[in-house]
Amino acid sequence: MFGHLKAEDFVNLMDGTELSATQRKHIAGCSQCHATWEYMRSAHSEMSSMETDIPEPDWSSFRSSVRDELLSRSIQRQSTVRRWTGWAIRPATAWALSLLLAVGVTTVTVLWKSTPPVPYAAPKPPVVEPAAEVIEAGPEKALFEDVMALGEEQQEQLRRMLESSPSVTYKR
Amino acid sequence: MTSGNTNADTDLVERYLAGDMTAFDELMIRYERQIYRVCYRFVENREDAMDLAQEVFIKAFEHLAGFRKESSLKTWLYRIAMNHCINHVKKQSHEFVEVTENIGSVRASVQSHLEEREQREHFRRLVKQLPPKQKAILELRINEQLSYEEIASISGRSVSTIKASVFFALEKLRKLVKDPTLMKKV
Numbered sequence: 207m208f209g210h211l212k213a214e215d216f217v218n219l220m221d222g223t224e225l226s227a228t229q230r231k232h233i234a235g236c237s238q239c240h241a242t243w244e245y246m247r248s249a250h251s252e253m254s255s256m257e258t259d260i261p262e263p264d265w266s267s268f269r270s271s272v273r274d275e276l277l278s279r280s281i282q283r284q285s286t287v288r289r290w291t292g293w294a295i296r297p298a299t300a301w302a303l304s305l306l307l308a309v310g311v312t313t314v315t316v317l318w319k320s321t322p323p324v325p326y327a328a329p330k331p332p333v334v335e336p337a338a339e340v341i342e343a344g345p346e347k348a349l350f351e352d353v354m355a356l357g358e359e360q361q362e363q364l365r366r367m368l369e370s371s372p373s374v375t376y377k378r
Numbered sequence: 379m380t381s382g383n384t385n386a387d388t389d390l391v392e393r394y395l396a397g398d399m400t401a402f403d404e405l406m407i408r409y410e411r412q413i414y415r416v417c418y419r420f421v422e423n424r425e426d427a428m429d430l431a432q433e434v435f436i437k438a439f440e441h442l443a444g445f446r447k448e449s450s451l452k453t454w455l456y457r458i459a460m461n462h463c464i465n466h467v468k469k470q471s472h473e474f475v476e477v478t479e480n481i482g483s484v485r486a487s488v489q490s491h492l493e494e495r496e497q498r499e500h501f502r503r504l505v506k507q508l509p510p511k512q513k514a515i516l517e518l519r520i521n522e523q524l525s526y527e528e529i530a531s532i533s534g535r536s537v538s539t540i541k542a543s544v545f546f547a548l549e550k551l552r553k554l555v556k557d558p559t560l561m562k563k564v
Binding site: 213214216217218242245246249250252253254255260261262263265268269271272273275276279 | 399402403406407410411414415418419424427428431432435436439440498501505516517520521538541542544545546548549551552
């Protein structure tokens, strides 16, 4: 038979909602829908009768147990927060600083290694003007005695040599 | 749930969050019985139901600041209770033990009462066979007399789905009555 009632129709019927004329006519004539409806009604009343058996607890003790549990959890949470923001902040700071230092050192090392190496250039020797002539000189007294010991001809030769070479350097 | 009740709930929630412990008592008095009954229907013993209800309230009060008032407080509490109980039943399902009553010798005068009781026990066992969500929806509708709209809001489904769920739960019970071999060992 066509036009069987849908699940929602049975539920509405159970709640006392009026069915349409077509649906009423159908349920009266359809044994399948009629049987379903009969069972729904009896199961509904059976279910309703189950509720009387629920034992009631002591509500004031129930309430105080919930309150106590909430309070103890709140205290636990507060002490946890204090632990994290109180004494424990010092090791935490130390950890953070060491980490920062390690990161810094690593970064500097990496950067240092990544710059291209500059080729080694040997330092140039200082430029020294070559002396025109180097005369080994002994102590002043010895030089004087040597000059005194020269003959006239030799003295004249020395005088000429000195006059002609003004850039003579004496090395002691 | 009337808008007056909703406003009163909102006021109580705000007072509780501001540290007023009398608001705690008022909220508990309003909903403790309803939540306990929902829990009882899942575990069917007083101690476990009290433990479950206590956990539901603790969870609710701890998250009360996050209650966004999109639904009523009642719906919100029922949702927490239903989810908590379904999870509990799923965890405990392997530990369920069938309880059989030893009636013994009975006098004829109480025979009919016992038969009625037995029949009720049998029906209770059948209801236990339903999947937890389906069972919860059926109980909330028939025993707690919540509206379909409230149950839809609690379970996050449409009203049509809830109505269909009630129908199919009763249909399943009918099949179990007809053919008891379909019953699982509980």
